[in-house]
Amino acid sequence: MDTSVFGPQRPPIIDVYTTPGAGTWTNRVGATAAETWAISAGSGGGSGRRGAAGGDRYGGGGAGGGAFSLKRYRVADLGATEGLVVGAAGAGGVAIGVDDTNGNIGIAGGLSSFSTGVKKVYALASSPGGGGTNAAGAAGSAGNGSNAGGNGGASSVAAAGADGSSSKQSGPGGGGGGGISAANVHRNGGAGGFQVDGNFVAAAAGTVPGGAGSPGSISTILNGGEAGSGGAGHDDGAGGDGGAGGIYGAGGGGGGASFNGFVSGKGGDGAQGIVVVISWF
Numbered sequence: 001m002d003t004s005v006f007g008p009q010r011p012p013i014i015d016v017y018t019t020p021g022a023g024t025w026t027n028r029v030g031a032t033a034a035e036t037w038a039i040s041a042g043s044g045g046g047s048g049r050r051g052a053a054g055g056d057r058y059g060g061g062g063a064g065g066g067a068f069s070l071k072r073y074r075v076a077d078l079g080a081t082e083g084l085v086v087g088a089a090g091a092g093g094v095a096i097g098v099d100d101t102n103g104n105i106g107i108a109g110g111l112s113s114f115s116t117g118v119k120k121v122y123a124l125a126s127s128p129g130g131g132g133t134n135a136a137g138a139a140g141s142a143g144n145g146s147n148a149g150g151n152g153g154a155s156s157v158a159a160a161g162a163d164g165s166s167s168k169q170s171g172p173g174g175g176g177g178g179g180i181s182a183a184n185v186h187r188n189g190g191a192g193g194f195q196v197d198g199n200f201v202a203a204a205a206g207t208v209p210g211g212a213g214s215p216g217s218i219s220t221i222l223n224g225g226e227a228g229s230g231g232a233g234h235d236d237g238a239g240g241d242g243g244a245g246g247i248y249g250a251g252g253g254g255g256g257a258s259f260n261g262f263v264s265g266k267g268g269d270g271a272q273g274i275v276v277v278i279s280w281f
Helices: none
Strands: 013-017 021-026 033-039 068-074 081-086 112-114 121-123 274-280
Touching: 013 021, 033 112, 033 121, 068 121, 081 274, 112 274
Parallel strands: none
Antiparallel strands: 013 274, 021 081, 033 068, 033 274, 081 112, 112 121
């Protein structure tokens, strides 16, 4: 690092953007350098299948987490203002209220970015968890950036839903929803991913019968939060809802499968993104 350019001469100014959508950063008078990072939004988990005994019923897949990207600039290389985008959270798949119906896929979270052209820093969007079917509950994939987010966990009817992948600074992936086997054995959800730096633990997974997945905790240092865990399946009742991802950028957990006559578990919502700009003097 060039300390004559980037070394702090007085306390920096930190601009934090958390309102989803387009925004504008104004260059700080007297600043010599700027550092910015962006975290894209987490996607929503899928909801579980609702179906009859004698067939497999998968929970929804856990959603992918948003990416983290960072870049440093000489302020002279930036304009008087620069545009930015804060990614909007992806909603979880809607619970199923009709017999013999597959779950709904979640909604993808939005990308986050700062500036344009060669100056641009951007954190790409993740993908949502798939709705549970009689064959699968597909996991969502992570967003890409300087540090990729975590992949979501898939559902299973032979074991608990898979855990979401953990991450570093970016958003981790949501846990998979619990399924129900053709033999009517219901399964727990998977745990949500967490931040590998610091004293973080995974959000507790939903346990049978039909327990809801826990939401992920919120970051206090403007980095990725913890992902939501998967809801459990229920062979004679409603499936558990997936837990919501914690801000910023974490994926939602998948919802649990249910028996006909009972609503399936809703997919957990993803968490919104963030853009941070630090001006050094």
